[in-house]
Amino acid sequence: MIRELIAGGAGVYLVIALTEGILTGSVLLQASAVVALLVLLGALLFGREERLHRAEQTLLWCMVFAIAGYALARIGGVF
Structure with a gap:
């Protein structure tokens, strides 16, 4: 259950980061870095x-x- 909650929270942060990146062009690079970090941590989370x-x-x-x-x-x- 903890994994699902963490994945749900990460999904919400992904949506927020992408929305901010699209709406505010000046933070697009930072939003992309946040998305990449969350994807990397997600890969670790669902590993062995x-x-x-x-x-x-x-x-x-x-x-x-x-x-x-x-x-x-x-x-x-x-x-």
Whole structure:
């Protein structure tokens, strides 16, 4: 069910990005990049289970380290 929800959300973002790209010519390049990124991530999402699990774990740990880094920067007075 999670895959279907993610795919549905990506589909909505694809439609929004393409609509913005068509209506506003100045963001066409950025909208195309968003579409390409979502297609690439979609290919990863519907791949093998082991590869998907590894990607999920990597992203989870990246987020944990980013939050920890932000907290340390906050404590150090950077922000």
